[in-house]
Amino acid sequence: MVLSAGAKKIGVKWIYKTKLNELGEVDKHKARLVVKGYTQEHGIDYTKVFAPMARMDTVRMIIAFVSQKAGNSISWMSNWLFYMAN
Amino acid sequence: MAFLHGKLKEDVFVEQLKGYDKKESEQMVYKLQKALYRLKQAPRDWFSRIESYFIKEGFKSSSNEHTLFIKKKGAKILIVSIYVDDLLFTGDDEELLGEFKCYMKKEFDMTDLGQMRFFLGIEVIQRSDGIFICQRKYATEVLNRFGIENYNSVCNPILPGQKIGKDENGTKVDATLYNQIVVSLMYLTATRPDLMFVMSLISRFMACPTQQHFATTKRVLRYLKGTMNYGVFYKRGGVSDLIGFTNSDYAGDMEDSKSTSGYVFMMSGGAVAWSSRKQPIVTYRLQKLSLCVAYACQAIWMRRILEEIGHSQTEGTKLMCDNASTIKLSKNPILHGRFKHIRIRFHFLRDLTKEELLIYYFVVLETNLLI
Numbered sequence: 001m002v003l004s005a006g007a008k009k010i011g012v013k014w015i016y017k018t019k020l021n022e023l024g025e026v027d028k029h030k031a032r033l034v035v036k037g038y039t040q041e042h043g044i045d046y047t048k049v050f051a052p053m054a055r056m057d058t059v060r061m062i063i064a065f066v067s068q069k070a071g072n073s074i075s076w077m078s079n080w081l082f083y084m085a086n
Numbered sequence: 087m088a089f090l091h092g093k094l095k096e097d098v099f100v101e102q103l104k105g106y107d108k109k110e111s112e113q114m115v116y117k118l119q120k121a122l123y124r125l126k127q128a129p130r131d132w133f134s135r136i137e138s139y140f141i142k143e144g145f146k147s148s149s150n151e152h153t154l155f156i157k158k159k160g161a162k163i164l165i166v167s168i169y170v171d172d173l174l175f176t177g178d179d180e181e182l183l184g185e186f187k188c189y190m191k192k193e194f195d196m197t198d199l200g201q202m203r204f205f206l207g208i209e210v211i212q213r214s215d216g217i218f219i220c221q222r223k224y225a226t227e228v229l230n231r232f233g234i235e236n237y238n239s240v241c242n243p244i245l246p247g248q249k250i251g252k253d254e255n256g257t258k259v260d261a262t263l264y265n266q267i268v269v270s271l272m273y274l275t276a277t278r279p280d281l282m283f284v285m286s287l288i289s290r291f292m293a294c295p296t297q298q299h300f301a302t303t304k305r306v307l308r309y310l311k312g313t314m315n316y317g318v319f320y321k322r323g324g325v326s327d328l329i330g331f332t333n334s335d336y337a338g339d340m341e342d343s344k345s346t347s348g349y350v351f352m353m354s355g356g357a358v359a360w361s362s363r364k365q366p367i368v369t370y371r372l373q374k375l376s377l378c379v380a381y382a383c384q385a386i387w388m389r390r391i392l393e394e395i396g397h398s399q400t401e402g403t404k405l406m407c408d409n410a411s412t413i414k415l416s417k418n419p420i421l422h423g424r425f426k427h428i429r430i431r432f433h434f435l436r437d438l439t440k441e442e443l444l445i446y447y448f449v450v451l452e453t454n455l456l457i
Contacts, residue, residue, distance in 0.1 A: 008099065009099045009100060009101050009115045010098065010099065010100050010101070010125075011100070011101055012100045012101060040125070040126045051129040051130075051133075051170055052129065052132075052133040052136075052152065052153045052168045052169070052170060053153065053169055053170060054151065054153040054154065054167045054168060054169045054174075055151060055153075056276050057358065057359040057388070057391075058151050058153075058154060058167060058391055059167060059169075059174070059205070060219070060318070060357075060358040060359065061353065061358050061359075061388065061391055061392060061395070062165060062167060062174070062176065062395060063210070063217050063219060063320055064217075064320045064326075064353040064354040064356060064358050065326075065353075065354070065392070065395055065396075065397050066176050066217065067216045067217040067320035067321065067322055067324075067354050067356075068320075068322060068323075068324075068326050068354055069178065070214075070322070071178075072176060072177070072178055073176065073201050073202075073212050074174055074175070074176045074201070074202045074210065074212065074217075075174070075175055075176065075183070075187075075198070075199070075200060075201055075202060076172060076173060076174040076175065076199050076200075076202040076205065077172075077173045077175070077187065077190055077191075077196040077197060077198050077199060078171060078172045078173065078196060078197060078199055
């Protein structure tokens, strides 16, 4: 679409990463499209920011709680397939 | 690709992709429907998206911790904690867990990584006798980065009783390197309560570090070298009730006579929360008691979280401290003119004690864990 008057466009670029497996061999090549977020200005392009980060105290309390329960374990999900190698 | 699921509230235009641009209309832009990585509003939009999804699925959002979600089905429970685009979850019902995994995969393209072994650089070892957390891998990386393989290890992070001040006449050292070391070490306090005090100390000199500060920092690295395998072990069958310890020095800072106070909370035989910080106000003996308020707040907050995750504390939380006046004041309404300026804080403490949420105990120095 045509950029309306007064609006700003943001640059985009590709990020390429090569993921290695445990043996240090090339596992896969990843490409991800990112925006150049640093050109955005607070109050103009966005108003509120918030990163949902759990407090470590909470995470440790969950771990301490689960450690008491036989048969229970903590699982996790992510979009970071990379961690699976660890 | 969880981040990409956030729905944008603002209009965001991006330029055309290189290689995908349309000839003769390079001035045209795309309007984003969904978030892209590195967009400033992306984490927030992603969170509101997943939050509304959780609420729709019958989760209850914790009022004490926004990133904690709990779903209850009869006596069964499912706990989910969000860390940006990582989710950690646990529960005692296979059905609830399976259902949850299934719709997270479908709705957000998430991958099930199975039992948690590694989270934000923290190794989580889940065994039948308990759970151990440590940052061995991270510690090794830090040591390699600052090249101290050939140093001898030492048995404590700081010499007992050593006082460090601004050292204004000392030889200045490279602040960039100093700060890099401090920042790298700081992350280790996630599983290392033993480093908390010294980290809080050395991070005060980041603005203008000198040779003396650098030597203290190096000692921390040397200590780390000998203790890389240290972590916290939560033992099955350990005391599952929360218990707190606190202590503070008296006017420990050489320049401004401010005190440093610390606390640690134990559960399941391991520390779950800890802190060590210099107080923002100068305290004299009597005022020292007011430092306990922060400690009480933390205890109350932790009790609430534990209640939400299905581990209600039936009895008052035991708080150990070695300050007799705090204990007295929390029990009896002996208000003196001298306490006027901190009266509100004491009322808060006393109310908590009255409701029997907190029980103060006097412990002598030797049994206080912080010594």
